[in-house]
Structure formats: C-alpha cells, structure tokens
Amino acid sequence: MRGESVYSKRKYNVVQVSQAKKVAETWLASADLQNSVAFGLPEADDRYDIWRVPLLTLGKNHRVGEVVIDAFSTLVVEDKTTRKEVLEDRLLGRVEKVNLHRKRNDKCFISQQRNTIAHGDSEFVLQEMAAGSVDLVFTSPPYYNARPEYSDYISYEDYLLKMRKIIQATHRVLNEGRFFVMNISPVLVRRASRSEASKRIAVPFDMHKVFIEEGFDFIDDIIWVKPEGAGWATGRGRRFAADRNPLQYKTVPITEHILVYRKHTDKLIDWNIRYHPNQKAVKESKIDGSYERTDVWRIKPAHSKRHPAIFPVELAEKVIRYYSFKTDVVLDPFAGVGTVGEAAVGLGRRFVLVDNEKKYVDIIRRDAKKWLGKSASDILYINCVADSSAPGTLF
Ligand SMILES: C[S@@+](CC[C@H](N)C(=O)[O-])C[C@H]1O[C@@H](n2cnc3c(N)ncnc32)[C@H](O)[C@@H]1O
Incomplete structure (x- = not known):
C-alpha cells in the first residue's frame, strides 16, 4: 500500500x-x-x-x-x-x-489612501486596495483557541492557513522595504477532562515560518513584559506553587512577542529614508530624547469592557513612531476597537482599520470622530452600512 x-x-x-x-x-x-x-x-x-x-x-x-x-x-x-x-x-x-x-523602483511613492474604516474579512477587503497603498502594518491577530465552541477555526492548521492568506494579502498592499509588526503569543489549550493534559502551542514560531515564506525578512523579536501578577488569570503555575514537585514546574507567562519583519527587497533601509518623497515628514519624524534601547519593553496591559484583547495605546505609539514616518499610512487588518488608528492619528499618520465584527467597526466609526474632529468627514468607509451618524463615502 x-x-x-x-x-x-x-x-x-x-x-x-x-x-x-x-x-x-x-x-x-x-x-x-x-x-x-x-x-x-x-x-x-x-x-x-x-x-x-x-x-x-x-x-x-x-x-x-x-x-x-x-x-x-x-x-x-x-x-x-x-x-x-x-x-x-x-x-x-x-x-x-x-x-x-x-530602475523602475528607484523612488518611493506617497500613498493616496485616505483614512479608511472597513467592515469585513481582511483576506478579501485587502484585495480591493491598491498595491503599495500602506507604509506600516501593526496588528495582533485573533487567538487560536482549540475549544470548538469558541473557535472560528476547525484546526490549528486551518487557523495558520487563514493567517497566511491575510499576511499574503498585506504583502501586496505594503510598500517596498516597509515593516510588518505583529503582536502574538503562545496559546494555552485547556484540557478537556482531568485525565488529559493541557497543551501549549508556540504560535509565534509557526507564524515566523509563514512570514519568511511569504516574502518578509526577520528584523526583531521584541519581548513585551507586563508587570508581575498580570498572567495569574490563566492558572498556569498554580499546581507547582502548591506541590513544588519537579517536572510540574510551569511558568506564569507575563510576556508577549512583538515580531518585526521587513517586506523583502534588495534595497537598504537607508533607501526608504533617502528616497522618501516627503523629506519634510522624514525630518519631523525623528525620534528625539529617550527611546527603547533593548528588545525588552515594559508596558502595562490595557483592559476595556469594549473588547477582550485591546492594545495599550503606549505600545501602538511606540511601534508607529519607530517604524513609520509622519503622513504614512498604518494598517491594522485585525483592528478591534481601533487602538492603532487612535495612535496613528495622534502621531500625524493616516490609518486603514479592518475588522470583521460589526460591533467593533461601529465603535471605531464613533471614536474616529473624536480622533479626527472635522477631518472625519473625509474617512473612506468600506462595506459599512449607512447610518445617519457616520459621515463619508459608504459602499
Ligand atoms: C486580538 S483582536 C485585536 C484588538 C485590537 N488590537 C485592539 O486594540 O482593539 C483581533 C480582532 O480581529 C478581528 N478578526 C478576526 N478575524 C478577522 C478577519 N478575518 N478579518 C478582519 N478582522 C478579523 C476580531 O473581530 C478581533 O476584533
């Protein structure tokens, strides 16, 4: 056989x-x-x-x-x-x-993309956008959770394939030599019964393989450290704390990965800086004063009743300042309540926010008016049902 x-x-x-x-x-x-x-x-x-x-x-x-x-x-x-x-x-x-x-590409170009809010599956929404319309991607994808009652994915392979398709779609819209930064962590798959063991899946390592195969170069693995106490909710490490038997030792995770990739190109990063068509924006984007010198960033996590997994604005701000210039377009293909958009506007950048849950897109639509004031009337809406409180183009 x-x-x-x-x-x-x-x-x-x-x-x-x-x-x-x-x-x-x-x-x-x-x-x-x-x-x-x-x-x-x-x-x-x-x-x-x-x-x-x-x-x-x-x-x-x-x-x-x-x-x-x-x-x-x-x-x-x-x-x-x-x-x-x-x-x-x-x-x-x-x-x-x-x-x-x-010869064809010896100049970077400025994206014409307006601030954009889109409701839908990023795999398909991104296919509607022009190639090279985005200058930075910062995102945190949905968690893989093996419990079928909560999971959108039949298997872990199915989850990784979906992430691959979205990473591939972002590769096309991202400008040459620009960065894709992903916040991701290993997940804990709880045991189904007392006789079974719980399982940990090292999602960042599998995601790394996908990034490399989809045409990105690895730049950094920054470790986001939360204050001690932040991780006890998972229950990990409690058994050892009580019994103190060797082999039962398990850590309480208080870190997450911030994986940094650059879209593959034969050009140096210097090319992105020197040939940027808006040299005034380049100058104004310099990071003066103190900055994170190592690959360990200590930032408090954020909690909100509006979304179970939001970014702290401080984290989004650091990534945007370190990996984009003023007026650049920052994309979050898993936008949640749009923390990346809020940070982008605060730092003089444009945003493209996509989420497939209407309740989160509605929050972004409401909040974007606070971030942008009058300029909110220029927002481009994609697949957003018209509502009298939302300005801009709807289709
Ligand atoms: C981890 S959360 C991101 C939260 C976000 N960083 C914030 O600060 O609010 C992931 C988000 O991805 C969205 N999502 C999951 N699959 C998606 C897909 N295929 N396309 C677009 N959004 C998706 C979920 O609705 C969820 O809001």
Whole structure:
C-alpha cells in the first residue's frame, strides 16, 4: 500500500499537476500570454510549500521562467514568479534590460489612501486596495483557541492557513522595504477532562515560518513584559506553587512577542529614508530624547469592557513612531476597537482599520470622530452600512 503523500499530510490545496497548471494558466491569461508559452512539468517543493510551473517557449522548449504557486492558498506568489515584462522580453528575444527592477523602483511613492474604516474579512477587503497603498502594518491577530465552541477555526492548521492568506494579502498592499509588526503569543489549550493534559502551542514560531515564506525578512523579536501578577488569570503555575514537585514546574507567562519583519527587497533601509518623497515628514519624524534601547519593553496591559484583547495605546505609539514616518499610512487588518488608528492619528499618520465584527467597526466609526474632529468627514468607509451618524463615502 502506498503511504500518504506529503501533500495530503500537509493538507495542501494544490495536490495535482493539473491543478498547478490551471492556476498558472489563469495567471498567464491575465497577462495575455496564455497562447505564447508551453508548460514544463510542474513540481511541488515541500521545503517551501509551493509548486513551481516551468514556462517554455513554444516549439523549442527553452525555459523562459516559472510561475510559483502557494500550495496552501492556491495563490500565485508574485515576487517569486517571473515578471510578465521579463517573460515578454524573453519570448520576443529582446535583450533583458539590466537592473530593470532597480530602475523602475528607484523612488518611493506617497500613498493616496485616505483614512479608511472597513467592515469585513481582511483576506478579501485587502484585495480591493491598491498595491503599495500602506507604509506600516501593526496588528495582533485573533487567538487560536482549540475549544470548538469558541473557535472560528476547525484546526490549528486551518487557523495558520487563514493567517497566511491575510499576511499574503498585506504583502501586496505594503510598500517596498516597509515593516510588518505583529503582536502574538503562545496559546494555552485547556484540557478537556482531568485525565488529559493541557497543551501549549508556540504560535509565534509557526507564524515566523509563514512570514519568511511569504516574502518578509526577520528584523526583531521584541519581548513585551507586563508587570508581575498580570498572567495569574490563566492558572498556569498554580499546581507547582502548591506541590513544588519537579517536572510540574510551569511558568506564569507575563510576556508577549512583538515580531518585526521587513517586506523583502534588495534595497537598504537607508533607501526608504533617502528616497522618501516627503523629506519634510522624514525630518519631523525623528525620534528625539529617550527611546527603547533593548528588545525588552515594559508596558502595562490595557483592559476595556469594549473588547477582550485591546492594545495599550503606549505600545501602538511606540511601534508607529519607530517604524513609520509622519503622513504614512498604518494598517491594522485585525483592528478591534481601533487602538492603532487612535495612535496613528495622534502621531500625524493616516490609518486603514479592518475588522470583521460589526460591533467593533461601529465603535471605531464613533471614536474616529473624536480622533479626527472635522477631518472625519473625509474617512473612506468600506462595506459599512449607512447610518445617519457616520459621515463619508459608504459602499
Ligand atoms: C486580538 S483582536 C485585536 C484588538 C485590537 N488590537 C485592539 O486594540 O482593539 C483581533 C480582532 O480581529 C478581528 N478578526 C478576526 N478575524 C478577522 C478577519 N478575518 N478579518 C478582519 N478582522 C478579523 C476580531 O473581530 C478581533 O476584533
């Protein structure tokens, strides 16, 4: 009997050569090149969970490039796939322009995105936004909780796949060389009965793999430390505190990770600073005085009746000051009650806030008027049902 393939074990959504060809065909059709190339034999690369579909010249079968497909999401990985212009040049036998990429992109550009509030699933909402319309992403994703009565996800793999799709969608809207900062922690899956053990899942480590595979470079793992006492609510460590047996020792978590990534580029960070088109904003964004010198940040957690997992504004402010310039656009694809938006406005930045729960979007809509005053009338609303108290464009 043949063993289960690595594709089905990992629950790929692209498992057959014919499926990979179909995705590649659709991508080629979008460039009007479907009748100009032939396919070589598609191969899955399970080190990166991708499929590679070789593209060949018709007749002569010379390799001119490849389409790279994410085996989980079925989407084409644009920055690993041969660019359409390069394919055209090769097919027409034109000499490839040296450093074409560098020439096209030797200037950063300013996003035209207005302050935006969107109701919906970020995986789809972000697809409606222009590429490169965002300058920083700061977010904290929903928790994975294995208890089916509370969870939106059938399994942990299902949760990670959803996060992958949203990280992929943000990659497209994020400007070249800009930062994606994610606040995330290991989760505790409580035991279902007394005879079972509880389980911890190291979500940040799995998320790191997703970021790297989706075209981000790792920059920092900042540890957010809360005051002692903040973590006792989980009950972790109580058994050891009472019995003091070795092996039962478990820590009480009072830290969270702030993972910092940069969208992959061959350009140095200096390029983002020097070629920024608004040098006045660059100058005004300098961080004078004291700042966090190490990767340990001590910040009190925030609590609110309005949302169970809000950011402290202080945390959002630090991230925004360290990783964006004034007038930049800051996106939170899991916005909750919009703490990132509040901090962004306070620091002279624009915001894009997306949440799939109407009750949180309603709070953001109300609060945004306080943050922005009269300028709130310029907010762009996406998928927000018209209500007489909300100004701006509704669709
Ligand atoms: C951990 S909370 C973020 C709270 C936020 N940092 C704040 O300060 O209010 C995660 C949020 O993501 C939202 N969410 C979950 N899945 C989503 C999705 N697919 N698209 C958009 N929002 C989503 C939830 O409704 C929740 O409000």
